[in-house]
Amino acid sequence: MSMKVKTRQVDGITILDLSGRITLGEGSVTIRDAVRDVLAKGSNKILLNLGDISYIDSSGIGELVSAFTTVKNSGGELKLLNLTKKVHDLLQITKLYTVFDVKDDEATAISSFSK
Amino acid sequence: MTFKNSTSKLPSSLLSDVDDWHTSTARTALADSTTSRVSFTLDSSLDSVNKIEQTAEQCAQRAGFDEDTVPHIAMAVREAAVNAVLHGNSYDTSKHVVASFETTSDSLIIRISDQGPGLDPDKIPDPLAPENILRGSGRGIFLIKAFMDEVNFRQLHPGTELTLIKHRPPAQSGT
Numbered sequence: 001m002s003m004k005v006k007t008r009q010v011d012g013i014t015i016l017d018l019s020g021r022i023t024l025g026e027g028s029v030t031i032r033d034a035v036r037d038v039l040a041k042g043s044n045k046i047l048l049n050l051g052d053i054s055y056i057d058s059s060g061i062g063e064l065v066s067a068f069t070t071v072k073n074s075g076g077e078l079k080l081l082n083l084t085k086k087v088h089d090l091l092q093i094t095k096l097y098t099v100f101d102v103k104d105d106e107a108t109a110i111s112s113f114s115k
Numbered sequence: 116m117t118f119k120n121s122t123s124k125l126p127s128s129l130l131s132d133v134d135d136w137h138t139s140t141a142r143t144a145l146a147d148s149t150t151s152r153v154s155f156t157l158d159s160s161l162d163s164v165n166k167i168e169q170t171a172e173q174c175a176q177r178a179g180f181d182e183d184t185v186p187h188i189a190m191a192v193r194e195a196a197v198n199a200v201l202h203g204n205s206y207d208t209s210k211h212v213v214a215s216f217e218t219t220s221d222s223l224i225i226r227i228s229d230q231g232p233g234l235d236p237d238k239i240p241d242p243l244a245p246e247n248i249l250r251g252s253g254r255g256i257f258l259i260k261a262f263m264d265e266v267n268f269r270q271l272h273p274g275t276e277l278t279l280i281k282h283r284p285p286a287q288s289g290t
Contacts, residue, residue, distance in 0.1 A: 024197055025161050055186075058194055058254040066251040086186065093261055094254055095243050 003027035003053075005034045013110050014043045015081075019052035022060030031060075035067045035078075044076025045113045049106070051082030061094060068100060077101070081109050151177075154215035159204035159229075167214045168193040171225060174216045178223045178283050187262035188223065188281050194255040195227040195277045203229030203275060221283055222264075228276035236268045 003020035016034055021027050031048075038046055048064070056064075064080070071078040079101040083091070091097040103109035153170075157163035171192035175185040196212065204210040210230040217224040240247050242254045260266050265280035 023193075024164070024201070057190060057197070058258055059197070059252070061254055062251040065249055069249055069251075090258075094257070095248060099248060 003030045005030055007034070007038070009043075010106075011110050012043075013045045013047055013113055014038045015047045015049055015106075017049045017052070019054075021055040022053055022063065023055065023057045024059035028059050028063040031063045031067060035070060039071065039074055039076070044071055044074050046071055046076065046078045047081050047103075047106075047109050047113075048078065049081045050084065050087055053084060053087060056087055056090060061090060061096065064100070065096065077113055079103055079109055079112070081106060150218050150220060152215070152217040154213065154226075157212045157214065159200045159206050159208065159210050159212060161200070163212055164193060164196040164200055167196040167212075167227070170214070170216060174218060174225075175223060175281070178218045180223070180281070180284065184281070188225075188279075191259040191262040191279055192225050192227070194259050195225070195279060198234070198255055198277070199227050199229035199231070199275075203231030203234070205231065218283075223281045223283060225279045226276055227279070228271060228274055230271075230274045232273060233270050234268065234275040 003018060003022055003026060006017040008015050008017070016031075016038070018031070022031060035046065038044075046067075048067070068078050081103050083102060083104070088097070088102075091100065091102075101112070103112065151174075153174075155167075155170075157166070168189050172185055172189040175188040180188060196214065199212045200206065204212065207230075213226075213228045215226045217226075236256065239256050240250075240253055242248070242250065242257045247253065256266075259277070259279060262281075263279045264282050265278070267278040267280075269276040269278070
């Protein structure tokens, strides 16, 4: 199953609802393009909803890191929402869990972005 | 494409799938019902990576690993396949990846080899080091080592062979 992205806006925050697999190739490129599109449209507060991500490999992890640094370097914020156990465990193993700002509730995540 | 030795030691779903693979060689059944050996020669493509991962998952399930361990084995094998296709063979259509899956009485042994310039595991940066933590790549070998019991590198001149070993749970071992 390839990765799909749906974009929505809530209180000035761009939420990307991701589903499927984030792996080398299509999934990683899809995230990269989606984040670039959001930044190109002038928004730099992004919440990646990973609740429906069934699988992520090292390339996908790298793409999340690249998205994080790209948004941060643009002066914005990128946070993660609704990690599955698999993704949570991978971020723990790779010591990235504390690098990302991870939320498990959308309303809390939205209100945590700087105004 | 035909197998040199046709057996029913692997699930029928896997057999029907691998029949579509580009090339395959030497599948041999071992003595008891819980052991098997299968190997394939594949194109340097992402399609091959997906099929190697799928085979690893099915071999791990058949070897009796639990539902938490099977995805870890599949991911480690996927990472090894990606290394072979991407970093080893650089998607070169003239080069191939060889993947073998051997289930013995006490272990699942997967070997992935490429025809690339070779990989020195001592030169792979530690992805957990503070200076590397925000790199966009370089976590594949780390994940392989995290999820497998043993990982060995062998230089093939040209190419690299990775051997990934996961010990089977005692209660599930063959007799």
